Amino acid sequence: MSETPIKVVVVTDGVVGHENQSIGLCKWLERRWNLDVSVANVQLREKALSRLLLPKLLPEDSRAARRILKLFYETPELPDEADLVISTGGNSSFANILVASMLGCPNIYLGSLRRLNPRRINVHMTLEPTGYKNNLVMTMSPNLVDPKAVLDAGSSLLKRRKLDGTLWTLIIGGTGAGFDYGEQEWRLLATWANSMAEKYGIRWLLTTSRRTGGKGESVLKEHLKPEHIAYAVWWDSEPKKELLALIGAGTQVFTTADSMSMMTESIASSRPTTVVALPTHRANERYRAAMDRFARLGLCRLIQLSDETYCPPIPAMSFDLSTVIDQTLDQLEYRLAC
Template sequence: MWAVSDGRAGIENQALGLAEAIARRTPAEIALRRVQLRTPWSWLPAGFTPAPRNALTLGSDSIEPPWPDIWIGCGRASIPLSMGVRRWSRGRTFVVQLQDPRVNPREFDVVAPPIHDELEGANVIPIVGACHRVTPERIDQAALDYPTPLEDFATPRLAVLIGGKSKRQDISARRAREIADALVHAQRETGGTLMATLSRRTNDAARMQLRTWLAPHCAVFYEGEGLNPYFALLGAADHVFVTADSVNMATEAAATGKPVHILAVDGDAGKLERFHQSLQRRGCARPFSSKLETWAYPPLLETDRVAAAVLTAWAARQAQK
């Protein structure tokens, strides 16, 4: 089974997360393939790359036989290859494409886009958010393995996941200060512990505000150096705060079954508003104002749902051969 992406963490983890979920259900070896398209092919729509293997950059992984039984693609660079592998393998490879590929879904065996993209089709499995690698076992073990004993921190433990710039949104310096003040207020009101991690997308101005006004109050404040505490924080947290720009982080937080508080950012939410509404309808998340609320809900297990559906569809096709 191949997980094919451009190698960016947020994209690769979706393909790898689904591959791992499938491998938990049936014995399977997982191989990562990281690919990039050369210009001008990277500028064009996915359907306009007639020979995608010849359009790869020199640094891309080889896309050659033997072909996998299951191919999971995610991200723009993977799409023309996902479309091609059905032909190259003479239909033997079962092709799953994550996100909205913006081509006809019938080019693939299964497409699993976010439900807020409103893509429809007989082989389309809309999901809330995105596939990911978060499991109870992974985050609990990460918390236990973390060099600092997170379980010793005062409760409630408040994990803070800060994103940053996206197509429509960003975090201004002013908004970063407001986020810091609100979180510090919540920590003081509850006597709990703040544990924060910043994204590569967090801009310098926001980073400076958070470093100045939030970091001094945090037991963990991660900016990209050293061991990434992301999974460990999810495992140790009693509450999770997520900036509104990130579908991936909110979906991963909702998989924990812990209260997810959405922190407003700057810009137009666009279709992400529908995503946040879907989380709220399922009881996973609420917008954070100033008061820390506690609630319970069943963990959001969309990756497992897609894995089960993929295996069912793959088995049905195998039975037809």
């Protein structure tokens, strides 16, 4: 490991799932290199208009890039120099390119290109191939999950809440990634959860997310039977960051299919994971291919939700996170010539 730290700027839009992937990648990189990481939280102004204009306004000149960044983003003070820029998610993608141009360093981007010019990204990390030379195809998205820490947090939660019996975890997202939730979908999910609890004699450890919203939570609370819920985090009314503890506390983990970060964090925890997809959705081809690939590699089970869908418990996945990380780092080292 080099004694001279590699200066990394993580550009984030503040979305937890996005930021966790970028910081997670830094944690992976720190297995081999000494990093000096700074985080720049940027907020895109006038999002609809900016997304339309910015793909055509990404200059390579450092001064011009600085002007464009200040015009379209609310930004903190940035470092004067860096060796690498990392970001995840569409709202930070333009800032990633602009900051890399300003500081004259390579960049890594995790997420969909959409209308971005791939030539402006040194390494584009995705779960499915894009066909471009700069594309690094990952088995698993980076995250902050430490399987042992997840189990320890789960044990602590069980003791603190005095929970016992057979407990399964249900992680609920909401509209996103081509999955649309209305009252009918929320009611279907609640009915399915009740049926699963009754058939297998379990109780749920449940958490919603910011995308569930108040309306979604109201429908779920109305239709979920209280006797089937051991513990619940209702994010809209009382948010608690207990996701990893809930994953570690359940002997089986079920997560809705509308969040790639929820899926990958569940899988990376090494808990038996089932991904629950709505009967109909508009997820794009690459997103569906990523889910299918997870299932094909034996990393999770993928099911389509209905009130007659029953899912017996599955064994723990034979998933070696260290091997996945090493393979990713080997590819990054080659591409960035670190």
